[in-house]
Amino acid sequence: MKTKKRKRGLSFLLAVLVTAACLLTGCGTQKSEAQEDAETIQVYLWNTTLYEKYAPYIQSQLPDVNIEFIVGNNDLDFYKFLNENGGLPDIITCCRFSLHDAAPLKGSLMNLATTNEAGAVYNTYLNSFKNEDGSVNWLPVCADAHGFVVNRSLFEKYGIPLPTDYDSFVSACQAFEKHGIRGFDADYFYDYTCMETLQGLSVSELSSAEGRKWRTAYSDPASTEKVGLDDTVWPTAFKNLEQFIRDTGLNAADLTLIYDDIMDRMRSGELAMFLGSSANVKILQDEGIDTTFLPFFGQDGQQWLMTTPYFQVALSRNLEQDSNRRDKAMQVLRVMLSEEAQNRIVYDGQDILSYSQNVSLRLTDYLEDVRPVVEQNHMYIRIASNDFFSVSKDVVSRMIAGEYTAEQAYQAFNAQLLADEPAADTAVLTLDKGYSNVFHADSGNASFSVMANTLRGVYDTDVLIAAANSFTGSVLAADYTENMAASMIMPNDLRAYQRTMNGAELTETVRAFVEGCEGGFTPFNRGSLPVVSGIAIEVKEENGGFTLTGITRDGKPLREDETVTVTCLATAGSMAPLFADESRAFEGGDTRVRDTWSAYVSEGNAVLAEPENYITLR
DSSP, rough: HHHHHHHHHHHHHHHHOOOOOOHHTTTGGGGOOHHHHHHHEEEESSSSHHHIIIIHHHHOOOTSSEEEEEESSOOHHHHHHHHTTOOOOOOOSSOOOOHOOOHGGGBBOOTTTTHHHHTTTTTTHHHGOOTTOBBOEEEEOOOOEEEEEEEEEHHHTTTTOSSSHHHHHHHHHHHHTTTTOOOEEEOTTTTHHHHHHHTTHHHHHHHHHHHHHHEEEEEEHTTOOOOOEEEEHHHHHHHHHHHHHHHHHHHHHGGGGGHHHHHHHHTTTTTEEEEHHHHHHHHHHTTTEEEEOOOOOOOTTEEEEEEESOOOOEEEEGGGGGGHHHHHHHHHHHHHHHHHHHTTTTTTTOOOOOOOTSOOOBBOOOGGGGHHHHHOOOEEOOOOOHHHHHHHHHHHHHHHTTOOOHHHHHHHHHHHSOOOOOOOOOEEEEEEEEOOOOBBTTBBBBHHHHHHHHHHHHHOSSEEEEEEGBBBBOOOOSSSEEHHTTTTTTTTTTTTEEEEEHHHHHHHHHHHHHHTTTTTTOOSSSSOOOESSEEEEEEETTTTTEEEEEETTTTEETTOEEEEEEEEEOOOOHHHHSSSOOGGGGEEEEHHHHHHHHHHHHHSSOOOOOOOEEEEOO
8 A cells, every 4th residue: 555655646646746746847838739729810811011000019019919910812702712711810900992892701701780889980981891781890900081182382473373173173184285284194004993983073963852752772782683873873974974074184194194204294294283192292201292182073062072081990700700800800809990900001191081989089290181072971982893993994094085975874874783703713723621720839820821832933943932821821721713813912012132141141131020120110919920930949938029939940940051042932122121132132023922822723733832830839
């Protein structure tokens, strides 16, 4: 009996020692992947600017919430694809948006109608996001206002009064014509300029009871039938555009003009007014050109601003299955819509025109001339479905070229809205296995690792280092069309830069990605740490910052005298500090990573690499 007691005592002592050792080494605090998955709230951002300025602020306000920010795509088709294949993130943002295009996602998104966040949105704007059953899945943040950018110095030089209504706008165009100056023009090469001109000239009609009735029917997610134009509001809209084309002298030559052409003509004094935003006013004023901003002038005497939400935000209905995750996601949403966060969305010097009553109105001098319009809530949210972008480009261009009358344009637009959907694209990439795109402390992001390892082979390089926002995380067991395969790469001008370096230089390069450097991007949470392939890294997290503590290659510590070829994936801005040392110049940067990736998968025989445990975070 004594022997048995001694054995049990010895076993107990060993257990205590093992537990103590684990606590000292940290293994007792290591979370399982399932725990990390449950504690992570994924937020998909529609562009990389939000990743660099907006996301760090949100994380700083919620230090106890593990938020993983991913730069997705500014395309609802992308989220439909994720949803159909089990990859819908917790929180979605999208700028190029319409309820019409969002309809297939309705059943997969939370109804926010009764939340305080929805209640803070002015009803004037919330109505544009209500489904026919009264539910609300998407909320808008602050607006980017569009109207007329005006060269005020030209008006003063020739003694022409600034327009105050449609008739005086036309008179100004005619007066400038006598001086050999174009009164109005715009970059009609782009679909959005065509679309905004058509809608902006008829906001009064589109905002009327009949206009709202048509818009609700067009956007109704419960409807399975295509909805064309009505016969009350839209015939008038095309007549208004026809009159505007005559009054301003728009012609076929204007269809070739791009943004730079218009800005150059403003700078040279060849153009008095163009369709733009308050950001354009700031750009020109900073160059010493006296400009101001004016609203759209309706032919009924009303004035309106065309607005585009910087983005719309929605939450996955899957969050309702776990009250803790739902509460965390609502905390994130609350901060995303706060005034301080919205301040980090707009460009420096721009105005905050928020749709929320919780955010104070802040107008700079650039928008001071349209303050009455803003205070009257005459801020129209454009209809921005994919159909309206493409059809507006075609039909408005034909009107400007003189090929369509108002009646013909109305009929053509309506016919295209009602046309059958084109046949689905064929798959160029079929994957039988999907991978997690949640960052895990003992391995990294498996989905991102698949992409990095595959691209290391595509670029034929020993080591690949990718900024965390390089990939959209959409490595799913699915059939990818060419468009969806391209969307696996972050859309905002990600470039590849290569050079040969020794181990010591590689260490400093990796350190710049892990720890950040002045003038470049600095990781602000674990999900924003870089992805590596061909090496493995050890990183220490302390006081909100990160320190590189080790690099191995082929399982061995990296030697300082090793020679390796290295490819870095990042935006030019993030790479800028590494360009500073001209003696170690990088090559490349002239081709987008998305284009290289698309060419690879479009060959039809692409094979994706397996993921690796590329990082250990202590």
